[in-house]
Amino acid sequence: MSKALEGVRILDMTHVQSGPTCTQLLAWFGADVIKVERPGVGDATRGQLRDIPDVDSLYFTMLNHNKRSVTLNPKTEKGKKIFAKLIGECDVMVENFAPGAIDRMGFPWEKIQEINPRMIYASIKGFGPGPYEECKVYENVAQCTGGSASTTGEIDGFPMVTGSQIGDSGTGLNLALGIVTALYHREKSGKGQRVTCAMQDGVLNLCRVKLRDQQRMAHGPMKEYPQYPNAEFGNAVPRAGNASGGGQPGWIVKCKGWETDPDSYAYVIAQAAAFPALAKTIGHEDWLEDPEWNTPEARLPKIDKLFEEVEKWTMTKTKFEVMHILNPLNVPVGPILSMKELAEEPALRETGTVVEVDHPERGKYLTVGNPVKLSDSPAEVVRSPLLGEHTDNILRDVVGMSDDEIAAAKEEGAV
Numbered sequence: 026m027s028k029a030l031e032g033v034r035i036l037d038m039t040h041v042q043s044g045p046t047c048t049q050l051l052a053w054f055g056a057d058v059i060k061v062e063r064p065g066v067g068d069a070t071r072g073q074l075r076d077i078p079d080v081d082s083l084y085f086t087m088l089n090h091n092k093r094s095v096t097l098n099p100k101t102e103k104g105k106k107i108f109a110k111l112i113g114e115c116d117v118m119v120e121n122f123a124p125g126a127i128d129r130m131g132f133p134w135e136k137i138q139e140i141n142p143r144m145i146y147a148s149i150k151g152f153g154p155g156p157y158e159e160c161k162v163y164e165n166v167a168q169c170t171g172g173s174a175s176t177t178g179e180i181d182g183f184p185m186v187t188g189s190q191i192g193d194s195g196t197g198l199n200l201a202l203g204i205v206t207a208l209y210h211r212e213k214s215g216k217g218q219r220v221t222c223a224m225q226d227g228v229l230n231l232c233r234v235k236l237r238d239q240q241r242m243a244h245g246p247m248k249e250y251p252q253y254p255n256a257e258f259g260n261a262v263p264r265a266g267n268a269s270g271g272g273q274p275g276w277i278v279k280c281k282g283w284e285t286d287p288d289s290y291a292y293v294i295a296q297a298a299a300f301p302a303l304a305k306t307i308g309h310e311d312w313l314e315d316p317e318w319n320t321p322e323a324r325l326p327k328i329d330k331l332f333e334e335v336e337k338w339t340m341t342k343t344k345f346e347v348m349h350i351l352n353p354l355n356v357p358v359g360p361i362l363s364m365k366e367l368a369e370e371p372a373l374r375e376t377g378t379v380v381e382v383d384h385p386e387r388g389k390y391l392t393v394g395n396p397v398k399l400s401d402s403p404a405e406v407v408r409s410p411l412l413g414e415h416t417d418n419i420l421r422d423v424v425g426m427s428d429d430e431i432a433a434a435k436e437e438g439a440v
């Protein structure tokens with residue numbers, strides 16, 4: 026079976042998380058991803074949060090599968106020539122350095138287009154054009170400036186960031202889509218183009234329902250928020266604890282064992298269609314005839330009381346029992362799964378969503394495989410490259426250098 030992106034060559038100037046997420050996806054789809062790293066140093070994440078001394082960190086290995094690594098300094102004379110040749114030989118260039126870094130290397134977009142008019146040049150920055158465009162940005166800055174933090178957290182608490190890397194990995198996904206879209210367009214136009222994604226935009230896109238709510242507030246209180254009917258809403262979308270963002274009320278309830286297990290909880294959604302089954306199961310058949318409870322409108326002002334009653338029942342069951350009992354009744358429910366449980370889940374191993382990889386220096390480790398499954402082009406997860414592991418190979422086969430030229434470039438510190 027051929028890979029979907031076989032024949033696409035990517036010049037990968039990415040580092041940390043957002044850019045590498047994008048190029049790792051493209052590599053899983055079969056693109057030849059050449060990761061360019063600073064000689065002797067490499068991507069900073071190789072050395073960050075190390076669990077084993079002198080071995081590439083899990084931070085790096087889990088974001089750089091299926092890539093080849095070449096060391097190259099495009100700030101040296103010889104490095105510039107090699108870099109220009111690589112631009113000529115690749116279809117896509119991806120970078121997520123601080124604003125202007127690639128320009129400062131001597132390769133603004135105009136120059137890249139001149140070298141290779143078919144090049145698709147893709148970048149991630151923290152912000153789009155505007156007052157903050159020069160700023161450096163990490164994950165939590167994006168969450169705070171994209172609307173996620175202001176709308177996440179306890180009702181009366183401070184803003185919260187989430188553990189999901191929506192700014193970094195989320196924007197990496199957007200960039201990958203932009204790249205394959207530009208590749209598709211190039212098939213017809215013959216020309217490359219610039220693809221840019223801002224992390225603030227990516228987070229705001231994922232917070233779309235909150236901008237929806239900002240506008241709904243002008244027309245009265247939002248009845249599905251826990252603030253209704255007793256608390257103030259203020260003038261901007263408030264934090265809503267664990268309330269469901271959709272039109273169906275939901276909450277996190279304790280399950281058997283919660284006193285000692287921090288993850289013994291389940292999310293239960295009291296969807297109107299399944300409410301009679303839920304009420305009967307938790308021992309509240311009486312609600313079905315009671316006008317105080319038997320319509321969604323009547324229940325809305327006392328959602329907290331509703332989930333208190335649900336919780337009395339869930340506390341007598343484990344989170345998996347809650348799942349097994351409520352799912353057949355069409356009550357949407359999600360046990361809170363810990364990372365340990367996810368790592369050990371056989372079904373996720375079966376589908377290749379959790380994969381064990383062998384690394385020559387660190388040994389076996391777990392990673393998250395490709396979350397996008399193609400029926401004819403399944404992804405095989407290949408370990409991340411060591412720093413400069415493919416330098417000679419790439420300089421010879423892609424750049425066309427002789428062994429003497431490679432030795433001279435090494436001597437000069439260009440590679």
Ligand code: CAO
Pocket residue numbers: 040041042043044061062063064097098099100121122123124125126127129130149150151160161162163164193
């Ligand atoms: N050879 C020589 N120099 C290299 C090189 C190479 N192969 N690769 C990179 N460099 C240089 C860059 O040219 C830059 O130098 P100048 O500042 O002199 O131009 C320098 O390395 C460092 O780049 P940086 O400023 O991007 O790095 P940083 O650690 O200070 O900032 C980050 C990191 C992530 C905040 C910044 O890159 C950024 O804002 N990126 C855009 C947003 C983004 O993607 N954030 C995601 C962060 S987590 O995924």
